[in-house]
Amino acid sequence: MSVTTHSPTSAQADPQAAKPTEGTLTGQQPPPRDFELVRYDEFADRVRKLCQESAGVQSALRAGLGKPVTEVPARMHAALLRPGLIHENPDQPGYPDKERAYYAVAALIAARPRAQRIAETPHAPESGAEADTPGAAPGPAVDAAGSAFHPRGTSLGESFADAVGRRSPDDLKSGAAESRLHLLVRQDLDGVHRMLPGVFRWLGSSGVTPDYACLLRDLTAWHYRRDTVTTRWLQAFYRSLRRQEAAVEQRPAAPST
Template identity: 40%
Template sequence: MTTTTAATPPADRLASQSAFVAYVLKLCENNKNRADLRSGLGRPVERSNYMHRLLVPRLMDEEVHHRDARRAHYAVASLIAARPRAARDADAQAAEEAAEAGPPQDSARVTEWWNRPNLGASLAEAVNKKFIKPDTAEADLHLMARQSSDAIHIRLPALTRQLLDKGVTVDWAVLLHDLTWWNRDQDRIATRWLESYFRVRTRDLPDHDELSSTPEENH
């Protein structure tokens, strides 16, 4: 039976995932740290030896000892470390703005979380900006919806790099949550990616446009 835990994460877990991302972003201000974290890009935890000195002291929570959670944290840390320079600068500015604004109230934290972009929303943004073709983005989403986390981990370095190179936001904390729970709540998370994709596509289209291909593309 699919649990509801992944669909409605408690505020303390959301805070923990966001804090981990902030920790990695801080680590990446040091070139050696960033290189060590980037060395695990696309690799399983067992082949990410240079990452351990930086992540093991942080990942002491019992829940992170679960294989999926541990791999998700290592994967997201390596993806953050592999960001292009423009994305690093944008993240630094966003962190400063968030620090000035202060943390949200506990009652608003979960609601705000679901308004943040997941992978489906990021792909929709890329399509709306004409960086990726709609058919390509939708095919990627439908393929990932059927795949195991192992296959998604292999795909993520190229996909996130493609998005970041075009200035499209990837919310690392949301991705961390989804990767952590993928094998235990795949259908629910995949549905949320697809719903977010079409919601953002529809929101940014002119009223007279449609999501479907043009007649010429259908022939």
């Protein structure tokens, strides 16, 4: 299966133009995900399921965190390729970048905090073996691939803003997050892969569940469309912050005593 890239439409350039899926709040069926994200949602869902079923698989995938494909242990290759999780054609142009993206996202999913794993599968027993991440709050429940995210993808920029709001919702102290995001979007492909594990540890400690499918799509395009991807991340970050600030401004004043 090959990854097809398209020029971003105005909605893709601004995923926040689509409001969060109300189905996740009301019990209604959420709008369908963009066709480009469906294959990536399926990959993320299968990785989650394998991690839930086997602590050994989870450990094997987590062992590749932050490593290039040529340096991951043999057991990670087995965990990804024997079940047929990656269907890309090795003979197609750009395959190494796509392969690296799949490996990186699988490792990030396997390394996510226990609280996040429980929130994603509220009715399933957790079989992973690692300890809880101190201070991690549960993220949004995800009981089907992509159900907690925008139909066209929830970019990493919005996840950054969500983390800011969860850490300091009243004064929205975004300076450190903003600096981290600015550094991230300036990276080449090697640099962004090096930074992602630390970024995701920070998001996890903030109780934020990222859109792994959206990240996978963005990483596969990083080498050729970095400017488009990073612009989308930055716009989503600032628009989301502005919405949070507006919500704070609209709060009724506390009654005086």
